[in-house]
Amino acid sequence: MSRWEPDARGRLQRAAMELYVEHGFEQTTVAEIAERAGLTERTFFRHFADKREVLFFGQEALLELFVSSVAQAPEGTAPFEMAAAALHAVSGVFEDRRPWSLERHRVISANPALAEREQSKMARLSEAVGTALRDRNISEPTASLTASSCISVFHIAFQTWIAEDNTRGFPQIVTETLDALKAVTAGT
Amino acid sequence: MSRWEPDARGRLQRAAMELYVEHGFEQTTVAEIAERAGLTERTFFRHFADKREVLFFGQEALLELFVSSVAQAPEGTAPFEMAAAALHAVSGVFEDRRPWSLERHRVISANPALAEREQSKMARLSEAVGTALRDRNISEPTASLTASSCISVFHIAFQTWIAEDNTRGFPQIVTETLDALKAVTAGT
DNA sequence: ACGTTGATGTCAGTCACTGACATCAACAAT
DNA sequence: ATTGTTGATGTCAGTGACTGACATCAACGT
Numbered sequence: 240m241s242r243w244e245p246d247a248r249g250r251l252q253r254a255a256m257e258l259y260v261e262h263g264f265e266q267t268t269v270a271e272i273a274e275r276a277g278l279t280e281r282t283f284f285r286h287f288a289d290k291r292e293v294l295f296f297g298q299e300a301l302l303e304l305f306v307s308s309v310a311q312a313p314e315g316t317a318p319f320e321m322a323a324a325a326l327h328a329v330s331g332v333f334e335d336r337r338p339w340s341l342e343r344h345r346v347i348s349a350n351p352a353l354a355e356r357e358q359s360k361m362a363r364l365s366e367a368v369g370t371a372l373r374d375r376n377i378s379e380p381t382a383s384l385t386a387s388s389c390i391s392v393f394h395i396a397f398q399t400w401i402a403e404d405n406t407r408g409f410p411q412i413v414t415e416t417l418d419a420l421k422a423v424t425a426g427t
Numbered sequence: 428m429s430r431w432e433p434d435a436r437g438r439l440q441r442a443a444m445e446l447y448v449e450h451g452f453e454q455t456t457v458a459e460i461a462e463r464a465g466l467t468e469r470t471f472f473r474h475f476a477d478k479r480e481v482l483f484f485g486q487e488a489l490l491e492l493f494v495s496s497v498a499q500a501p502e503g504t505a506p507f508e509m510a511a512a513a514l515h516a517v518s519g520v521f522e523d524r525r526p527w528s529l530e531r532h533r534v535i536s537a538n539p540a541l542a543e544r545e546q547s548k549m550a551r552l553s554e555a556v557g558t559a560l561r562d563r564n565i566s567e568p569t570a571s572l573t574a575s576s577c578i579s580v581f582h583i584a585f586q587t588w589i590a591e592d593n594t595r596g597f598p599q600i601v602t603e604t605l606d607a608l609k610a611v612t613a614g615t
Numbered sequence: 616a617c618g619t620t621g622a623t624g625t626c627a628g629t630c631a632c633t634g635a636c637a638t639c640a641a642c643a644a645t
Numbered sequence: 646a647t648t649g650t651t652g653a654t655g656t657c658a659g660t661g662a663c664t665g666a667c668a669t670c671a672a673c674g675t
Contacts, residue, residue, distance in 0.1 A: 241640080241641080242639070242640040242653080242654085243653065247654085268629090268631085269632085278655090279654075279655060279656080280631090281633090281654080281655070281656080282655075285653080285654080289632075290631065319611050354550075355543055355546075355547040358543075358546045358547050358549075358550040359543040359547070362542075362546040379587075380587060380604055380607050381607060381610070381611055383583045383586075384580070384583060384611050385611050387576075387582075388575075388576065388608070388611065388612065391575035391576065391579065394575075395568050395571045395572060395575065416568055416572070419568050419572055420572050420576070422569075423506060423507050423572050423576065424507055424608060424609050424613070425609075429672080430623085430670070430671040430672070431622065431623070431671090435623085456661065457661080458661085466624090467623075468662090468663090469623080469625080469663095469664090470623060472663060472664080473622080476663095478661095
């Protein structure tokens with residue numbers, strides 16, 4: 240058998256989420272998280288860069304989904320269509336994780352420092368999509384604008400999905416939000 | 428005469444900017460900033476919520492400019508036109524501050540923690556514009572989408588303006604970026 | 616003359632985060 | 646089987662951001 244209990248990182252993530260829900264983010268110390276996970280504070284910081292990052296470990300996968308969708312769009316696709324395709328590819332992933340997404344969203348919204356980190360992650364997504372578009376020979380400022388619009392739609396659709404009663408699925412909300420964006424810039 | 432040297436907050440801002448330029452953000456301690464400003468660390472934290480905030484103390488004025496522009500748009504203006512009007516109103520303010528903007532931008536870009544705070548400020552702007560639009564009876568998701576698009580254009584136009592050789596003025600770049608956004612969502 | 620106010624100073628404390636070094640099961644090489 | 650290496654973890658001492666409680670004292674109003 241192994242020297243250590245397995246999945247230290249997962250244990251830390253679960254312990255952190257539990258404690259943030261129970262006592263709030265600021266009232267929770269890293270030492271408490273580590274203790275609940277059966278580890279030490281020092282080990283926490285070997286797995287996560289800081290106290291906030293523990294809630295954002297998975298973003299990398301989302302980012303790669305966006306980027307690879309853009310990379311795989313057929314030759315000659317218009318930039319906005321590439322972004323839309325990426326959005327649709329991504330939107331399927333969340334369906335079965337709604338309860339978890341909801342809880343996580345509540346914790347993040349309740350704390351400015353966590354909200355700040357989330358905005359930073361969104362910006363990172365936008366940057367990555369922008370780079371992916373430039374790799375498809377889209378020039379500036381079209382690439383950045385398309386990427387920003389794409390992530391804005393994602394973000395707003397996500398908030399809508401979280402806020403409402405699960406009447407519409409996430410993919411459908413994404414589609415409708417995309418259409419609403421087109422209407423906005425068309426001047427309707 | 429007054430008991431204290433005047434403009435403590437301004438002295439702290441200047442001292443911080445100088446030190447961040449000279450030694451970098453992380454290598455500068457708050458105690459050093461306070462010392463250069465002839466004050467104590469404790470006083471620094473009475474003026475600014477944290478070590479980053481000292482670089483962002485003017486954002487409130489910018490926010491109000493955006494919001495009041497939206498509030499003052501003529502009755503019946505389309506949402507996107509309200510946002511465009513706000514952008515044009517704001518874009519004039521930066522012309523004479525280009526050197527300062529450039530230096531500040533360099534400092535912020537050089538440090539992830541500062542970049543994160545800037546993204547957070549942009550998100551705050553977007554929220555505020557969204558609220559201003561809702562106050563003009565624009566419904567969701569149009570209000571949020573318009574606001575996000577507006578701030579994206581502002582951000583991308585700003586970066587363009589900072590990056591290039593001052594051949595185009597900021598207002599002109601804003602106009603062209605707005606047009607580029609319309610082209611993107613129109614599917615061109 | 617006197618009480619109040621408000622910006623600042625002083626001091627002690629908590630906690631996020633880091634660097635340096637120690638431990639020791641598992642595994643590989645011989 | 647012995648030995649050496651690796652890698653995840655622990656231990657410990659430190660730095661620095663940030664906070665709460667209390668003190669100071671010019672300016673100002675009464």
